[in-house]
Amino acid sequence: MAARRRARVRDGEELIRIDASMTPTAELLNATVTSVEVDALPEGISLGLSSPRPGSRGVLPFAFLLEGFLAAEADVVDHLEVRFGQRKLREVPVGPVVEMGDELAETGGKGLRVSRFSALVGTVRLPRSFKLNLRVVLASNERLHLCEIAGTRAALSLPAGTTPRLSPLMVTSLGRTGTTWLMRLLSEHPELVMNARYPFEARLQRYWVHWLQIMAEPANHRESSHPETFPTQHWSVGANPFFTAEVAKEDPALAQQLSGEHVIALAGFAHQATETYYLSCMTRFGHPNARFFVEKHVPDMTPRLVWELYPGAKEIILVRDPRDMLASILAFNEKRGSSGFGRDRVETDTDFVRQLASGVSGLMQNWRSRREQAHLLRYEDLLTAPEKTLRETFEYVGIDASADMVQRVLRQASAPDAALAFHMTSRDQGASIGRWKRDLRADVQALCSEEFGPALAEFGYEG
Amino acid sequence: MIEVLSVKRPALEGSALRAASIDTEAGGAALPGYSIGIAGWAVASAGAVEHIEILHGGTVVRTAPLSEPRPDVLTTLGLPEQDPAVGFRTRVSLLDLPLEPTLRVAAKVGGEPVEFAELVIRREPLRLTPPPPLHPLVLTTLGRTGSVWFSRLVGEHPAIVSHRPFEAEPRMGSYWAHVFKALADPAGVMEALAPLDMRGNWWLGSEGKGTVPAVRDPEILEWMVESHPERTARFCLESASDFYARVAGLQQKADPVYYVEKYIPSFVPSLLLELDPGAKEVFLVRDPRDMLASIVSWVAAGRGGFSEGAEAEQSVDWLARQTKLLLRHWQRRSARSLLVRYEDLVLEPLPTLTGLFDYLGVDSTAETATTVLERAQGTKSDQQRNHQTSSSPERSVGRWKRDISPDLWDRMNEAFAPELESWYGDSRFEETTAALLGAGGPSGG
Numbered sequence: 001m002a003a004r005r006r007a008r009v010r011d012g013e014e015l016i017r018i019d020a021s022m023t024p025t026a027e028l029l030n031a032t033v034t035s036v037e038v039d040a041l042p043e044g045i046s047l048g049l050s051s052p053r054p055g056s057r058g059v060l061p062f063a064f065l066l067e068g069f070l071a072a073e074a075d076v077v078d079h080l081e082v083r084f085g086q087r088k089l090r091e092v093p094v095g096p097v098v099e100m101g102d103e104l105a106e107t108g109g110k111g112l113r114v115s116r117f118s119a120l121v122g123t124v125r126l127p128r129s130f131k132l133n134l135r136v137v138l139a140s141n142e143r144l145h146l147c148e149i150a151g152t153r154a155a156l157s158l159p160a161g162t163t164p165r166l167s168p169l170m171v172t173s174l175g176r177t178g179t180t181w182l183m184r185l186l187s188e189h190p191e192l193v194m195n196a197r198y199p200f201e202a203r204l205q206r207y208w209v210h211w212l213q214i215m216a217e218p219a220n221h222r223e224s225s226h227p228e229t230f231p232t233q234h235w236s237v238g239a240n241p242f243f244t245a246e247v248a249k250e251d252p253a254l255a256q257q258l259s260g261e262h263v264i265a266l267a268g269f270a271h272q273a274t275e276t277y278y279l280s281c282m283t284r285f286g287h288p289n290a291r292f293f294v295e296k297h298v299p300d301m302t303p304r305l306v307w308e309l310y311p312g313a314k315e316i317i318l319v320r321d322p323r324d325m326l327a328s329i330l331a332f333n334e335k336r337g338s339s340g341f342g343r344d345r346v347e348t349d350t351d352f353v354r355q356l357a358s359g360v361s362g363l364m365q366n367w368r369s370r371r372e373q374a375h376l377l378r379y380e381d382l383l384t385a386p387e388k389t390l391r392e393t394f395e396y397v398g399i400d401a402s403a404d405m406v407q408r409v410l411r412q413a414s415a416p417d418a419a420l421a422f423h424m425t426s427r428d429q430g431a432s433i434g435r436w437k438r439d440l441r442a443d444v445q446a447l448c449s450e451e452f453g454p455a456l457a458e459f460g461y462e463g
Numbered sequence: 464m465i466e467v468l469s470v471k472r473p474a475l476e477g478s479a480l481r482a483a484s485i486d487t488e489a490g491g492a493a494l495p496g497y498s499i500g501i502a503g504w505a506v507a508s509a510g511a512v513e514h515i516e517i518l519h520g521g522t523v524v525r526t527a528p529l530s531e532p533r534p535d536v537l538t539t540l541g542l543p544e545q546d547p548a549v550g551f552r553t554r555v556s557l558l559d560l561p562l563e564p565t566l567r568v569a570a571k572v573g574g575e576p577v578e579f580a581e582l583v584i585r586r587e588p589l590r591l592t593p594p595p596p597l598h599p600l601v602l603t604t605l606g607r608t609g610s611v612w613f614s615r616l617v618g619e620h621p622a623i624v625s626h627r628p629f630e631a632e633p634r635m636g637s638y639w640a641h642v643f644k645a646l647a648d649p650a651g652v653m654e655a656l657a658p659l660d661m662r663g664n665w666w667l668g669s670e671g672k673g674t675v676p677a678v679r680d681p682e683i684l685e686w687m688v689e690s691h692p693e694r695t696a697r698f699c700l701e702s703a704s705d706f707y708a709r710v711a712g713l714q715q716k717a718d719p720v721y722y723v724e725k726y727i728p729s730f731v732p733s734l735l736l737e738l739d740p741g742a743k744e745v746f747l748v749r750d751p752r753d754m755l756a757s758i759v760s761w762v763a764a765g766r767g768g769f770s771e772g773a774e775a776e777q778s779v780d781w782l783a784r785q786t787k788l789l790l791r792h793w794q795r796r797s798a799r800s801l802l803v804r805y806e807d808l809v810l811e812p813l814p815t816l817t818g819l820f821d822y823l824g825v826d827s828t829a830e831t832a833t834t835v836l837e838r839a840q841g842t843k844s845d846q847q848r849n850h851q852t853s854s855s856p857e858r859s860v861g862r863w864k865r866d867i868s869p870d871l872w873d874r875m876n877e878a879f880a881p882e883l884e885s886w887y888g889d890s891r892f893e894e895t896t897a898a899l900l901g902a903g904g905p906s907g908g
């Protein structure tokens with residue numbers, strides 16, 4: 001990149017004067033922001049951030065206005081991106097405003113191009129307390145940190161007066177950890193309901209919570225629905241293209257509805273769509289007294305949102321020795337002639353171990369953040385001590401955990417099942433424990449010890 | 464409830480198909496819900512069938528792969544058991560189709576569709592009872608017909624809500640209609656029922672053209688094809704209604720009845736009219752020759768493209784396709800909709816408004832119409848002025864005679880003859896227009 005002149009405006013006030021009209025309502029559209037840290041701006045990049053402002057308290061429960069100006073050499077900046085940890089939350093386009101001359105002379109910015117940005121950033125996808133990073137993406141594709149925005153958002157809930165007939169029981173795990181066997185067992189408990197057909201992966205709640213996250217987002221014409229083209233996208237739904245920063249600034253009350261009551265209404269519909277489905281499953285699968293519906297989850301934002309929406313939710317975090325997971329995945333892919341579980345995304349088994357370690361780490365983080373409310377279940381315990389493990393699991397959920405019930409569940413789930421036999425990659429369940437010692441090469445074993453080390457310790461597996 | 468009125472199976476002799484059939488119920492079958500399952504099989508005479516297409520008119524509404532094993536078919540045709548799957552199974556949403564559609568089933572062989580079945584279906588409409596508090600006032604029209612001014616004008620009525628038509632022009636009703644279509648479609652529902660990956664952070668919905676596996680459980684099928692679409696329809700329409708109710712509150716309108724949005728002629732207007740018994744539709748038309756002149760002027764001013772070309776000559780055919788589409792929609796729904804001519808709106812606004820308000824069943828007194836007009840005229844914004852391409856409304860009527868070369872007149876008159884006949888068929892039009900030029904009006908398009 002060409003050498004850039006040093007030009008920095010630490011506080012947005014200097015630049016806000018360019019467009020005074022944006023400030024009055026912009027202040028209202030902040031999140032409840034505890035801090036905005038602008039330091040160590042990249043050389044030659046100047047930032048004027050009018051919103052959010054540190055210490056502000058905005059009116060939008062699930063969004064805030066990100067607005068300001070960026071000064072840089074012409075054509076250097078392509079767009080901004082807002083990141084939450086490793087995840088890109090959204091992109092924000094920048095629009096050229098003016099080639100600055102004397103206005104920025106005092107700050108050394110003469111000759112720079114000042115670009116305006118203005119977008120609403122949705123917060124439903126974020127934890128209630130969040131820290132975001134704002135980065136500038138240069139035309140060269142280089143990404144440079146600009147500032148960190150810390151804030152909180154309102155609690156997400158179902159509409160007032162909603163009393164769920166069924167509560168969610170989440171089975172949060174990764175592939176090849178025994179989820180299918182656990183689901184098969186749970187499907188036999190009369191107080192639980194699911195779509196009890198192999199592979200037990202009807203995931204209505206995941207679908208509708210995903211829908212909620214998309215529909216609750218303010219406009220993002222760059223990555224989602226565009227006001228001119230959405231009518232031609234017959235099969236897809238994106239964020240509301242009309243819930244823009246402009247609308248929010250013109251009519252904060254409308255923005256408040258779209259980002260507040262409307263989001264709660266979306267959550268209500270997502271709940272209704274999920275529950276009506278599981279009510280039909282109760283009839284279909286003969287569990288009229290079910291109290292929980294059971295779904296498989298992965299360690300992403302969804303379980304956290306489910307907990308927020310359903311205080312009566314339960315969550316089983318199912319873990320397995322990740323080395324056995326790896327061996328099972330490789331065997332499963334070989335058996336089916338496929339490259340599933342993300343194996344197709346990387347070149348070598350070594351890379352695959354690292355990729356898998358990222359997922360295992362995510363599961364561990366999920367467990368750590370919800371260990372007070374979730375229940376840890378080890379696949380190995382389910383196989384070696386099924387009665388005890390099931391009893392403890394049922395007790396955690398708060399359903400019949402009597403010895404009779406446990407025996408009944410085990411007996412009925414153990415009936416011969418061709419689909420489950422096809423799912424297995426060991427000659428029997430016992431042989432699936434510690435298989436990594438037989439199945440994995442020595443160098444891969446060593447890599448596993450390194451990559452999976454923290455999770456092995458956390459979940460109680462020998463290192 | 465869906466009734467299969469007839470099933471025809473055209474002869475396949477001499478075609479690229481050796482044999483094909485659908486398993487769907489015979490004529491007279493009654494099915495639940497708002498989508499229909501279609502299954503069957505197809506075997507090519509030579510080579511392979513690429514996929515199955517379900518067509519409505521000239522539009523492919525669903526494609527399906529041949530992914531279902533059909534040993535019965537292979538045996539009957541004397542084909543080896545190890546031959547590729549020849550069966551298909553899919554499900555087609557009927558909610559964006561007319562109430563009595565004809566679906567044709569074709570197998571794509573060598574890049575060409577070969578039709579082997581035709582179903583005529585009738586379904587009951589999906590009606591929300593009671594409908595949401597605010598009803599759509601569907602303005603079905605095209606660009607450069609004065610639609611933004613129309614929205615601005617009627618939005619001054621105390622019972623009608625429009626939101627910044629010249630500025631933001633949010634089309635919440637249109638957005639929620641599309642959300643409904645995507646969510647109620649069986650292919651969308653299958654995203655949740657089948658273990659498929661969801662499409663990342665910003666989109667929901669399948670491409671809609673893949674397989675829709677059979678749902679073997681009747682209770683779940685009922686949920687998928689009937690109760691879920693009904694609940695989704697209510698939520699989507701209520702979401703649009705809620706938004707405009709809030710807008711009405713900001714505008715201090717105590718008893719709003721309608722929200723006005725403009726729509727191009729597509730499935731959306733008829734869908735909204737079906738879902739909400741209180742919905743009304745206005746077709747706003749304009750002499751297509753003036754539309755052409757306005758479009759050319761708009762494009763010349765660098766305000767964006769309407770058609771493939773910037774010149775009138777390049778745009779005639781393109782515009783004629785649009786106006787004919789609008790005409791077809793008008794002809795289908797003229798019995799329950801109202802035709803409003805741009806020329807009447809700008810040259811005779813008061814009687815036009817009175818007639819419109821009468822049709823809508825809202826206060827249509829002369830006093831109200833006058834107030835509506837005065838308020839709209841009194842708040843002309845910069846955006847509104849920027850939207851105009853004539854110096855005055857009077858000059859926007861019949862502008863084609865000034866703005867378009869006489870060399871093109873015959874071609875235009877021929878291209879737009881059906882529209883002119885249908886919308887301006889009364890011989891008084893030209894005379895009336897001429898007589899009225901000079902009367903007051905709001906803006907020029």
